[in-house]
Amino acid sequence: MKRHHSMPFGAHLLDAGGVRFRLWAPGVAAVVLQLDETQELPMTAADSGWFELTVPTAHAGSRYSFRLPDGLLVPDPASRYNPEDIHGPSEVVDPAAFDWSDGGWRGRPWEEAVIYELHVGSFTPAGSFDGVIERLDYLAELGVTALEIMPVSDFPGRRNWGYDGVLPFAPDAAYGRPEDFKRLVDAAHERGLMVLLDVVYNHFGPEGNYLHAYAPDFFNPHHKTPWGAAINFDGKNNRAVRDFFVHNVLYWLEEFHLDGLRLDAIHAICDDSSPDIIEELAEAFRSVRGCGRHVHMVLENEHNQARYLGREDTGVLRHATAQWNDDIHHVFHVLATGESDGYYADYAAEPMRLLGRCLTEGFAYQGEASAFAHGKLRGEPSSHLPPVAFINFLQNHDQIGNRAFGERLSQLASPVVMEAVTAVLLLAPQPPLLFMGEEFATAQPFLFFCDFGPELARAVTEGRRREFSRFARFADPAARERIPDPNAEATFELCVLDWSGLDRTPHRTVLELHRALLSLRRQWIAPRLAGMGNGDPKTTLLSARALNLRWRLGDGSLLMLDANFGEDVVEAAPATGSLIFATTNLDDTMIKAGQLPPWSVAWHLQSGDPS
Template sequence: MKRWQRMPFGAEPVDTGGVRFRLWAPDVDAVWLQLDGGQDLPMVAASEGWFELMVPSARAGSRYLYRLPNGLRVPDPASRFNPDDVHGASEVIAPTAFDWPDGDWRGRPWETAVVYEIHLGSFTPAGNFTGAIERLDYLVRLGVTAIEIMPVADFPGRCNWGYDGVLPFAPDAAYGRPEDFKRLIAAAHKRGLIVLLDVVYNHFGPEGNYLHAYAPDFFNPRHATPWGAAINFEAGNCRTVRDYFVANALYWLNEFHLDGLRLDAIHAICDDSSPEIIEEIADAIRSGPGRARHVHLVLENERNQARYLGRDDSNRPTLATAQWNDDLHHTLHVLATGETDGYYADYAAQPARLLGRCLSEGFAYQGEASAFAHGEPRGYASGHLPPAAFINFLQNHDQIGNRAFGERLCHLASPAAMEALTALLLLAPQPPLLFMGEEFAASQPFLFFCDFGPELAQAVTEGRRREFSRFARFADPAVRESIPDPNAAASFEACVLDWSAIERVPHRATLELHRQLLTLRRQSIVPRLTGMGNGDPHLCLLSAHALAIDWRLGDGSRLALLANLGDEATEAIPPIGTAIFATANLDAATLAKGRLPPWSVAWHLQEGDST
């Protein structure tokens, strides 16, 4: 099977032979095409800032650049591949050269999702698409059903988290060629795995972005973001910009047969138009690839805008499928570590109440004032939404990597706390997310790393260390100097997972706990989730660190949680139903007496009538 997303942008092979090149450059009056290092060919000016040229001699594999009137040569902003990095020539790719073996794949329902987030460069020693294929069978045995890949859009240098990409259509050459990415996706589908890709539509990276030189209308200076002027989704000439990002979403879903996208930090997208770009992308997905298969749109959104997560009368998402629930993470992190600085300050008081609200209603903050945000209200009512709309996690790339030393939660919390939190995460009705290596308590940190040019590299290193100066721990300049340099090769190398650890103590036991819990989730919980609505949750706070909660599942059964996430024992009324899991420190006799030891979790299931 062949797959090809036709686009007005970039280089497109023509069925009759040759290649058609198109560039939107409304700020210049002439553009030349340099093909395979040869003579510059003048492009034809079309309407509304477009330049185009049909070259019969061009072919798949041809390298090309665009020359501007000032002599600057730039890669194609819609390049499908840039083999020599972001400053080099683009390569013509023939999408139909890849023969897809997964023609029968229709994806999986979201209720089955157990998400595993990976950074391709540090997931395996190979650090590429091919290396990731070698770990797919392991993920299936673990109980994972979906892999979420951090951004692959071409970034500068040898390594990067991916959020500094500047060529959104081009898989970074550090990971392999486009066909290598397609092989990874096809291999995942063969094993029944959903593949989600993290994409960045709120900014371009700081190095290798040439759009300002010929298409400044890609940006809207009326809106400032942490990365400079906002992408222009609402001002003059925004139609072409919007088309570019809608095309990008469809490109990944159609040409690469991905099962969904995770949109990074949509709160940083500045768009007051109607429909918003998020709505336009969601509509394009629903009316396009979403008509024939399961396609999932996942959001990161600090504003907790529940309207993006609405369901129709058939409980199908009207826009996005789900959102990462930072509120739940922050609450559990405070409980497990006692840290209350930065944004954790908002979760220090009554953490069990906030946790209960996350588990029963979605967001902890639903319009209440945030002290961290200087008293501004945060969030919107979300209790009407189903648990499937909220992705729970203990760790992800941000929450680990934005720490000065990239410590994982297992480096900060006790083994008992980790067992309790893992049991809570993996058996709750909400889809869980694991960050690579979490399932075996990896010793490796996940640091912030990048590989910018010398001038920018120094600014990033200094800025990174200055960022932590507001914390008491880093008030001393000498201590700040100990923060790893993001641009040092050693910072990236320290993050590559050591897979031999899964055969050693204590990592093997942690891995077995995850496998046990995910088997239980697959067998006893997932089959009951469809149609549960918001679950009609019942919440009871037992202490400042303990709670009881139960949900009505789609088949009428009730799933009940007892959790004591503190250092003191507490009293509890044992739930009705059959015990399906308890942490190692909680036996049936103790629970029957109504006692919950410190850091203990129990799950019960009561059969019910679906009518």
């Protein structure tokens, strides 16, 4: 089976032979195509800033760049592959050269989602798409149903988290060729695994973004962002810009047969138009979904805008499938570690109440004032939404990597605490997300790393250390000097997972816990989530650090959680229904008596339609 998404820009192989090249460059009067470093071919100016040229002798594998009037050579912003990194020429790629074997794959319903976030470069020592393939059987056996891959769009150098990409259509050559990524997706589908990709539509990276040189209309100076002028989604000449990102969505979903995309930090997208770009991108997802596939639009949005997560009365999505719920991470972290600095201060006063609110209503902040944001109101009401609209997690790349030394939660909290919070994460109705290595309490940190050119590298290293100066432990310049240099190769190497840990204690024990909980989720929880609405939840606080929660699932059964995240024994009502899971510090006598020792969790399920 062949797959190809046709785009109005970039390099397009023609059925009759040759290649049509198109570039939107409204900021210059002329563009010359440099082909295979030997030919300089003037392009024809068309309407609205477009330049185009058909070259009968060009073919798959041809290398090309665009020369601007000042002599600057730039790659194709819609390049499908840049083998010599972001400053080098682009390569013509034939999408039909890859033979897909997943013709019967239609994706999976979102209720079945168990998400595993990974970074291709540090997930395995190979640091490649092929390296990920080697671990797919392990992930399927673990109980994962969806990979979420951090951005792969071409970035500067050999090492990067991916959020500094500048060529959104080109998988980075450090990980392999486009067909290698397709082979990963194909192999994942063979094992029943969805593949989601993280994409960045709020900015371009600080090195290698040449758009300013020939398409200044790509940016809107009336909106300021941390990265300079905002991408132009609502200013003059925005149609070509919006089309660029709409086609990027369709390209990944159609040509790479991905099962969904996570849109990074949409709160940093500036767009005052209606429909806004998020709504327009949702239409692109709908068009693919209309072809009989499950495809999922996932958001990251600090503003907690529930409007993007709404469902029709029939359950049909209005826009996005789900959102990363940062609120529940922050609550979990405060409960597990006692940390209360920075944004954790907003969750420190009543963490158990806020945990209950996240588990039953979605967001902790639904319009309340945030002290961390100097009293600014944050969020929108979300209690009407189904639990599957919120992705829960204890850790992710940001929350680990934004710590000075990239510590995992398992290095900050005891095994007893980790068992309790993991049991809540993996059996709650919300789709859980694990960050690579979390399932076996890896000893490897996940640090911030990159590979910029010398001048930018120095600025990034100094800026990284300076941002921690407001913390007491880093007030001393000597302490800040110990923060790993993001540009050092050794910093990246510290983050590469050591898979030999699977065979050692305590990693094996932690892995067995995750496998057991995900098996229980697959058996008892996931089949009952469809059609549950908001679950008609009920919350009872048993103490300042303990609670009882109840949800009505889609089949009418009642799911019940008793959790004590404190240091004292707490009395709860005697348990009813079938015990699904209890932490190892809970015995039958305690469960029947309704006694919850410190850091204990019990899950029960009562079938039918009890009163």
